[in-house]
Amino acid sequence: MEQILSFFSDNREILYFVILSIFVGIEVIGGVPTVLHTPLMSGANAIHGVVIVGAIHVMLNVDTNNILALTLGFLAVLLGTLNVVGGFVVTDRMLEMFKKK
């Protein structure tokens, strides 16, 4: 019990951050017309590609003698890039279609 309470207390800034971010996420989606659901889903998909930052961070700190870590790291950065680039380009293509003629 004490452990849990002190966890919350020690990490309170991150907790505020998390809670506020959740509210922002909810606000941002409110009132979106049905027709934009799919491009929005695609856009959100691209944004979670930010996980690549973690992969790059891991790679920059990897031990070059650790072949396994090197390989997995390379793969992780590659997959992250696919998420990011593919995500933004697909979203752009979907949104291209919304030009008023």
Next chain:
Amino acid sequence: MKHSLLEICYLIGSVTFILGLKMMGNAKTARKGNIIGAVGMTIAIAGTIFLHEGGFNGLILGMIFGAIALGTVIGWMTAKKVQMTKMPELVSIFNGMGGACAALISLIELNHMYHATEGAEGFHAPYGMMIAIVAGLIIGSVSFSGSIIAFLKLNGTMNKPVRLPAYNVINNLVMLGVLAFGGYFVYNGGNMMLAYTLFSCAILYGILFTVPIGGADMPVVISLLNSFTGLAAAFGGFLYDNKIMLTGGILVGSAGTLLTLVMCKAMNRPLSGVLFGAFGSGAAAAGGPDVKGSIKDMQVSDLAVLMNYSKKVVIVPGYGLAVAQAQHIIKELENILEERGVEVKYAIHPVAGRMPGHMNVLLAESNVAYEKLVEMDDINPDFPQTDVVLIVGANDVVNPAAKSDPSSPIYGMPILEVDLAKNIIVNKRSMNAGYAGIDNLLFYDPKCSMFFGDAKKALTELVAELKTME
């Protein structure tokens, strides 16, 4: 200095994500929003590489740039070249890539940990860190394998929902098992073999979770898996105290979850129904009414006359239009009718097709004006004044059983009220059932006639026939 600059980069990135996502909720600003997000992402990535504190190793930098270059080329080309109707599959695959990335990060961290302690069993980092690592591993893996299955289902490679007997029970047991395993890992530590095992179990769960769900519900599942990957990214951010991963991850996790719920509401199906329910299975289909009555068949010449002399025509597009790739010919039909003074509009049901906005995207491809696509709630009042409703490849979205038959699996779903129009024409290849697997009462309505044939072929004939008149 570098550290502060990097924090600024992450701050800028976070702001662009929030702003970009907000702008994507509005048709006028949507495209710009996406670009803003992309710019922010680029700044964050560049900052992560160039503002890294600590030495730069040639090999590592080479591999990083190599991976980014390769990923950019493959990602860009795939996204640019693929047909519009394949977009949902693509979103699913890219989502899976993100999930896999998160899972791999966790595996590498675990590998570091065990490498550093030279295989000392049972060593583990502080609980907070372990939870972040294990959560990232499990959630990332589930999202990865689930997304691949979703891709295969939308692709057509895996058509029927695969349902083991009592699959709900099995799935829930496996989920509890994975969570228990994860919990054990957090509290007792382990070794790489255990890590790989946990990884495999999570992958298995992702497959088991997605495989029983029907293709029509895939967009909802993809949206859910999308938010999972966001969550996995957030745990990564928690692990590294990396603000942009936290922001991006939580934003997508929460926005994605809400979007999933909103999509379910549009289908008038509860999320639990989508994930755990049977839709169009044998039991549900038996709940449909026993339909009595006959259907009428209409010839293209009669249809041409009917449409030519109408004042108001509403076209209801459905998945069949996409399958037949008839979006261009339907635009030609629209053109010819409008030339003759007929008002043409398209009625778009929220779940027509295989994803929200599917029909809009399809019709936009053939340059149908955005204003001609009317949402269900806006066009339903117009049906009583509509002379002809032409339904192309749509089925469940116009089935009156949704209003009249409580035993129907689609009961309660709002539909396009085409039965109020003066003439109803249904274009289908055959009398086969639509996605819900039930009979459509509409076809037996005295005002309804069937116009059989592949959409593209049938519409081409119709257009040709119209051209011969006048």
